[in-house]
Amino acid sequence: MIQVAGLTKIFNDKKRGKVFAVNNLEFNCDKGQIFGLLGPNGAGKTTTLRILATMMLPTKGKVIINGSDVVKEANKVRRQIGFLSSETGLYDRFTPRETIRFFGRINGMEDRIIEKRMNEIFYNLDMEDFQDVRVHKLSTGMKQKLSIARCIIHNPPILILDEPTVGLDIITARIVTEYVKSFREQGKCIIYSTHIIREAERLCDVIAIIHQGNLITQGTIEELKRNSSSNDLEEIFFALIIKGEDSE
Amino acid sequence: MNWKNIKLIFIKELVGTIRDKRTIIAMVIIPLIFYPLLFMGIGYFNQMGNVKSEEVTSKVVISGTEFTPQLVKYFQDNNKIEVISAKDDFQSKLQRGEVQAILIIPLDFEYKIKNGETNQLTLKYDATEAKSRVAQKRINQIIEEYKNEIILQRLSQLDLQEEFIHPLILQSENVATAEKITGSFLGALLPYLIVILIFAGAMHTAVDITAGEKERGTIATLLVSQMSRSEIVLGKCLAVMVISLTSMILGLTGLTLAFLSGATIMGGIEGVKFGISFHTICLLFLVLLPLVGLASAVLIMVGTFARNIKEASSYITPIYMLTIFLGIISISPGIELGGKMLLIPVLNSSFTFKEILIGKIYWSHIITTFSANMIIAALALVRATRLFTKEEVLFRS
Numbered sequence: 120m121i122q123v124a125g126l127t128k129i130f131n132d133k134k135r136g137k138v139f140a141v142n143n144l145e146f147n148c149d150k151g152q153i154f155g156l157l158g159p160n161g162a163g164k165t166t167t168l169r170i171l172a173t174m175m176l177p178t179k180g181k182v183i184i185n186g187s188d189v190v191k192e193a194n195k196v197r198r199q200i201g202f203l204s205s206e207t208g209l210y211d212r213f214t215p216r217e218t219i220r221f222f223g224r225i226n227g228m229e230d231r232i233i234e235k236r237m238n239e240i241f242y243n244l245d246m247e248d249f250q251d252v253r254v255h256k257l258s259t260g261m262k263q264k265l266s267i268a269r270c271i272i273h274n275p276p277i278l279i280l281d282e283p284t285v286g287l288d289i290i291t292a293r294i295v296t297e298y299v300k301s302f303r304e305q306g307k308c309i310i311y312s313t314h315i316i317r318e319a320e321r322l323c324d325v326i327a328i329i330h331q332g333n334l335i336t337q338g339t340i341e342e343l344k345r346n347s348s349s350n351d352l353e354e355i356f357f358a359l360i361i362k363g364e365d366s367e
Numbered sequence: 368m369n370w371k372n373i374k375l376i377f378i379k380e381l382v383g384t385i386r387d388k389r390t391i392i393a394m395v396i397i398p399l400i401f402y403p404l405l406f407m408g409i410g411y412f413n414q415m416g417n418v419k420s421e422e423v424t425s426k427v428v429i430s431g432t433e434f435t436p437q438l439v440k441y442f443q444d445n446n447k448i449e450v451i452s453a454k455d456d457f458q459s460k461l462q463r464g465e466v467q468a469i470l471i472i473p474l475d476f477e478y479k480i481k482n483g484e485t486n487q488l489t490l491k492y493d494a495t496e497a498k499s500r501v502a503q504k505r506i507n508q509i510i511e512e513y514k515n516e517i518i519l520q521r522l523s524q525l526d527l528q529e530e531f532i533h534p535l536i537l538q539s540e541n542v543a544t545a546e547k548i549t550g551s552f553l554g555a556l557l558p559y560l561i562v563i564l565i566f567a568g569a570m571h572t573a574v575d576i577t578a579g580e581k582e583r584g585t586i587a588t589l590l591v592s593q594m595s596r597s598e599i600v601l602g603k604c605l606a607v608m609v610i611s612l613t614s615m616i617l618g619l620t621g622l623t624l625a626f627l628s629g630a631t632i633m634g635g636i637e638g639v640k641f642g643i644s645f646h647t648i649c650l651l652f653l654v655l656l657p658l659v660g661l662a663s664a665v666l667i668m669v670g671t672f673a674r675n676i677k678e679a680s681s682y683i684t685p686i687y688m689l690t691i692f693l694g695i696i697s698i699s700p701g702i703e704l705g706g707k708m709l710l711i712p713v714l715n716s717s718f719t720f721k722e723i724l725i726g727k728i729y730w731s732h733i734i735t736t737f738s739a740n741m742i743i744a745a746l747a748l749v750r751a752t753r754l755f756t757k758e759e760v761l762f763r764s
Contacts, residue, residue, distance in 0.1 A: 208584035212386040
């Protein structure tokens with residue numbers, strides 16, 4: 120469903136000159152799969168996901184999402200994806216119902232279908248108690264549920280989730296990861312970025328470790344363990360990152 | 368372009384703005400309640416102050432009372448004046464505010480009166496003190512009375528009538544009605560007020576729904592939707608236009624109320640009637656709408672470019688100052704509009720307003736103003752749409 124080939128993004132920085140935020144990234148993600156992008160802050164995870172979500176143009180390389188090119192057919196791509204990141208905040212002065220109705224409408228959905236799907240989602244996410252309370256009065260956990268609802272209202276086959284548990288307490292974070300798992304069961308293709316190793320290990324089918332814009336390795340957890348001397352993902356992660364830095 | 372999407376954004380921004388308490392305070396409470404109360408307060412205290420200083424007896428030091436008992440009697444007979452005999456430190460008493468005025472009578476006062484010469488008296492007072500100004504007025508009046516008395520004496524000594532020294536009298540009559548005076552006063556001020564209120568009304572919302580969206584991290588949700596960038600920009604611009612127009616109308620209403628309430632207390636302006644025909648209102652809107660569009664589009668453009676609300680405000684301040692400057696130029700008396708000046712936004716609208724209000728309708732001015740402002744507004748909108756596609760503008764931090 121997602122094919123990324125030779126993806127490169129170069130920023131021109133006044134002080135540092137050309138900066139390779141993402142360098143020659145290659146990966147694929149299939150239906151019913153959670154693909155984890157694991158890396159420390161500044162590794163290039165957010166830039167990669169912004170390009171996948173048509174927010175940014177790649178300098179080089181190709182990204183095909185469900186058959187559509189992110190550069191040439193951005194609008195077609197947008198119809199296929201649900202995007203969640205720190206930049207997809209919520210409007211404080213609207214209630215969850217108003218928020219979802221608005222996002223359903225701007226994604227071209229009919230009101231009748233919006234209402235039906237919204238009721239389902241609110242029931243599944245246990246949001247019915249606060250569906251008519253304005254967002255500024257909601258807790259962080261409630262807000263994150265609403266963000267998830269917003270990102271899936273138009274029932275996209277692909278979800279692009281940029282650190283969806285960042286800043287959440289452990290209970291809310293758990294709720295979020297459980298939903299992500301349920302989306303996999305629904306057959307969605309999910310790209311999931313995180314810097315939390317435990318989370319990636321627990322959730323992702325395939326993990327790509329990226330560091331300073333480079334893809335260091337990718338594979339299932341078993342594959343990563345097999346190719347390494349250690350059995351612990353954290354050990355593997357640090358070993359690979361140190362190796363990556365030495366080889367530069 | 369899909370109008371349904373434009374409408375969705377328009378309604379979302381409008382509802383969001385109306386639900387913001389700050390908008391309600393700035394748009395409704397301040398003009399409709401605060402302005403009238405402020406003016407009433409100013410009028411009330413002003414009047415209280417005036418009444419008080421009119422009631423108080425003025426303490427006046429007269430130096431040289433012995434040189435003219437006759438004049439001094441005039442002062443003593445006046446119940447609003449208390450004559451205080453001059454002692455050594457009377458100068459400093461005036462400075463300390465213990466007395467309100469000092470009158471110095473020269474030694475040869477009576478001698479000069481008798482010989483038909485001119486006497487010079489000196490009056491010292493403090494123009495910054497209301498009570499002292501009242502004392503000065505009262506003394507002037509008494510001196511004037513005494514002077515007339517002496518003139519009459521001198522004329523009768525020469526066997527002349529009073530008319531002899533008044534060969535001409537000019538009586539001026541102002542034929543302007545109170546309505547006309549008010550009209551011309553408002554006509555001179557209104558264009559400036561309209562321009563300022565439009566910009567002030569648009570500023571907060573324009574920044575809040577552009578730079579504010581970036582600051583709160585909500586912008587990406589719009590960008591990943593099915594809407595095009597131009598639909599987003601147009602929807603936002605229309606919302607700002609409505610808010611700007613509404614706050615202009617509410618602002619004018621508030622100022623009118625304030626003006627009337629303040630004026631009533633300050634002694635009243637009679638016959639304040641400001642009638643505008645429907646035809647004039649239509650013409651005004653023809654000039655007004657492109658100006659509202661221009662203000663909204665330019666402010667949206669600046670707000671989109673800025674990183675956050677704070678940065679947007681610092682970009683907008685000079686634009687606002689320039690608007691005030693152009694507004695002031697347009698209401699300055701004696702400046703005639705024409706030629707290239709019609710292409711300068713704000714100045715052209717404000718000036719055309721003024722012309723329409725005083726009944727001078729030049730279609731060439733109206734059409735040029737309309738087109739010039741529409742073109743600039745469109746350019747600003749195109750630029751704002753481009754900014755919405757620029758990742759370095761949308762994601763800079």
